[in-house]
Amino acid sequence: MKQSIGAKTLAYPTPAWLVGTYDMFGNANAMTAAWAGICCSDPPCISVSLRKATYSYANIMEKEAFTISIPSEDYVKETDYFGIASGRDEDKFEKMGLTPIKSEVVYAPFVEEFPVILECKLVQSFELGLHTQFVGEIMDVKADESVLDEKGNPDIRKIRPIIYSPERSYYGLGDFLGKAFSIGMEADKK
Amino acid sequence: MKQSIGAKTLAYPTPAWLVGTYDMFGNANAMTAAWAGICCSDPPCISVSLRKATYSYANIMEKEAFTISIPSEDYVKETDYFGIASGRDEDKFEKMGLTPIKSEVVYAPFVEEFPVILECKLVQSFELGLHTQFVGEIMDVKADESVLDEKGNPDIRKIRPIIYSPERSYYGLGDFLGKAFSIGMEADKK
Numbered sequence: 232m233k234q235s236i237g238a239k240t241l242a243y244p245t246p247a248w249l250v251g252t253y254d255m256f257g258n259a260n261a262m263t264a265a266w267a268g269i270c271c272s273d274p275p276c277i278s279v280s281l282r283k284a285t286y287s288y289a290n291i292m293e294k295e296a297f298t299i300s301i302p303s304e305d306y307v308k309e310t311d312y313f314g315i316a317s318g319r320d321e322d323k324f325e326k327m328g329l330t331p332i333k334s335e336v337v338y339a340p341f342v343e344e345f346p347v348i349l350e351c352k353l354v355q356s357f358e359l360g361l362h363t364q365f366v367g368e369i370m371d372v373k374a375d376e377s378v379l380d381e382k383g384n385p386d387i388r389k390i391r392p393i394i395y396s397p398e399r400s401y402y403g404l405g406d407f408l409g410k411a412f413s414i415g416m417e418a419d420k421k
Numbered sequence: 422m423k424q425s426i427g428a429k430t431l432a433y434p435t436p437a438w439l440v441g442t443y444d445m446f447g448n449a450n451a452m453t454a455a456w457a458g459i460c461c462s463d464p465p466c467i468s469v470s471l472r473k474a475t476y477s478y479a480n481i482m483e484k485e486a487f488t489i490s491i492p493s494e495d496y497v498k499e500t501d502y503f504g505i506a507s508g509r510d511e512d513k514f515e516k517m518g519l520t521p522i523k524s525e526v527v528y529a530p531f532v533e534e535f536p537v538i539l540e541c542k543l544v545q546s547f548e549l550g551l552h553t554q555f556v557g558e559i560m561d562v563k564a565d566e567s568v569l570d571e572k573g574n575p576d577i578r579k580i581r582p583i584i585y586s587p588e589r590s591y592y593g594l595g596d597f598l599g600k601a602f603s604i605g606m607e608a609d610k611k
Contacts, residue, residue, distance in 0.1 A: 232565070232566055233533075233538070233563040233564060233565055233566075234563060234564060234565075234566055234569065234573075235561055235562075235563055236561070236562040236563065236564055236573075236574075236575065237561065237562065238464075238465050238558075238559050238560055238561055238562070239465055239559065239562055240459045240461075240462055240465045240466075240467075240559065241537065241539070241562045241564075241575055242436070242438075242458070242459050242467060242489065242491065242537075242539065243436070243491055243537065243575075243577050243580050243582035244434050244436055244577075244582050244584050244594070245436070245458060245459060246432070246433070246434055246435070246458070248432075265459070266458060266459045266460055266461070266462070267458050268432070268435060268436070268456060268457050268458030268468070269430045269432050269435060269455070269456045269470070269587075270456055270468065270470045270549055270552060270554050271430075271456070271470055271549035271550045271551060271552040271554070272430055272456070272472075272550075272551045272552055273550050273551040273552075274428075274549075274550050275428050275429055275430045276430075276549055276550065276552075277430075277432060278458070278460065278468065278554070280459070280460045280461055299432065301432065301433055304598055307598045307599050307604065308599070308604050308607055308608035309605070309608050310605070311599065311601055311602065311603070311604050311605030311608070312605030312606070312608045313605070314601070314602065314605065315602055315605045315606065316605075327608060343423075347431065347432075347433065348423070349431070349432065355547065355549070357545065357547065357556075359460060359461035359464075359466055359545070359556065360461045360462075360463050360464050360466065361461060361462045361463040362460065362461040362462055362463075362466075364460050364461070364468070364556075366547075366549065366554075368428075369428050369429065369430065370428055371425055371426070371427065371428055372425075372426040372427065372428070372429055372431045373423040373424060373425055373426065374423060374424055374426055374431075375422070375423055375424075376422055376423075376424055379424065383424075383426075384426075384588055385426065385431055385433075385588065386588070387433050387434075387586040387588065387590070387592065390433050392433035392434050393598065394434050394584060394594060394595070395601065396577040397459075398574055398575065398576070398577065399600060399601040399602060399603075400577065400597065400598075400599070400600055400601060401597075401598040401599050401600075401601055401604075402577065402594050402595055402596065402597055402598055403595030403596045403598055404434070404584060404592050404594075404595045405584075405592055405593035405594045405595035405596075406592065406593045406595075407590060407591075407592055408494055408497045408583065408590075408591040408592055408593055409497050409498070409501065409590070409591050410589060410590055410591075411501055411504070411585065411589040411590060411591055412501065412504065412505055412589060413501070413589075414497065414498050414501050414591075415498055415499070415500070415501030415502030415503070415504065415505045415506075416502070416505070417498055418498035418499050418501070418502045418517060
C-alpha cells in the first residue's frame with residue numbers, strides 16, 4: 232500500500248558534486264550541489280540548479296562557465312563543508328586544504344584532489360522558482376589515471392562517488408548489479 | 422595527473438528511473454531514464470531528458486504529465502528492459518509482469534511494484550539538442566509503507582535504489598557515509 236508523502240523533492244539517488252567558479256575578484260570558489268544531472272547527450276550537457284542567494288549563482292551568471300568536480304567518498308567531510316559555508320565569507324578551498332586548479336578549457340576552477348571533473352560552458356539558464364537551472368555544455372572531462380580501467384575509461388568502482396539522499400545523508404556506491412542494455416534481455420525470457 | 426577523456430556525458434552517480442506516461446490510445450507506457458534529477462525545491466520540480474524519437478516524448482507533450490517510478494534493486498532486470506524495448510511495439514508492463522496504476526493526481530501511470538513514485542505535471546520543456554528536457558512539478562510523492570522509517574519518511578536504505586553509471590552498468594547503494602549539513606563541521610575543526 233502506497234502512502235502519500237506530499238509534494239517534496241524526494242528522489243533516489245541524487246549526486247553530491249562540487250560546482251567550481253571564479254568570483255568577481257578572480258578567487259576560486261566551489262559549492263556542493265545535488266539538484267543536478269546530465270540533461271543532453273549531443274551536445275553533451277549537464278544541468279545544475281542553484282539558489283539565487285548563493286555566491287556561485289552570480290559567479291556563473293558573470294563568467295558563463297563552471298566545473299563539476301566529482302568527489303570520491305574519501306572526501307565526504309570536505310564535500311559537506313562546501314555545502315555549508317559560503318565563498319562570500321571565506322576561502323573554502325584553503326579551509327579544507329583542497330587545491331583549486333584553473334581549467335584550461337573554461338574560466339572556472341576545479342578540485343585537483345577529486346577523481347573526475349567536467350569543464351562546462353554555460354549555454355542556458357532557466358528560472359524555475361527558488362532555484363535557477365544552469366545548463367552547461369561539457370567541453371571536456373578529465374579523470375585521474377588511477378580511476379581509469381585498462382581501456383582508458385573511468386571506472387565508477389575506482390571513482391567511488393558519493394550518493395546524496397534527500398533525507399540529508401551521504402552513501403557510498405554498492406555492489407555491481409548488472410550491465411545496462413543487456414541484463415534486461417534476461418527478463419524478456421521469463 | 423588528470424587525463425582528458427573528451428566531451429562526454431560522464432557523471433557519477435546518475436539515477437535509473439522509470440518515466441510513466443499514457444499514449445494516444447490511453448495505454449500505459451514507461452521508459453527508463455538516467456538523464457534526470459531534481460531541479461527546483463520550491464515549487465518542487467524534477468527534470469528528465471528524453472530523445473524526440475522515444476514513444477514517451479510524444480506522450481508527455483500531449484498529456485502534459487508523467488510519473489517517476491523509482492525501482493529497488495530487486496527490479497534491475499525489468500528496469501533495464503524498460504530502457505531497451507519501445508512502447509510503440511509492445512506493452513512493456515505486461516511483458517515484465519509489472520502493474521501500471523493510474524495516478525489520481527496527474528494523467529499518467531506509475532509502477533505499483535516500485536517503492537517510491539513521483540507524480541508530475543509538465544511545467545516546462547526545453548530543446549537542448551538530441552534530448553528535450555521536461556520539467557515536471559512534483560504534485561505528490563507516494564511510497565510503500567515498507568520503506569518508511571519510524572517517522573514516516575522514506576529511508577533510502579529500505580528503498581535500495583539503482584545507481585546507473587554511464588559506462589552502462591547498474592550498482593546498488595553502498596554504506597552510510599555521514600549526515601549532510603553536519604559532518605562537514607568535523608572537517609572544519611582540522
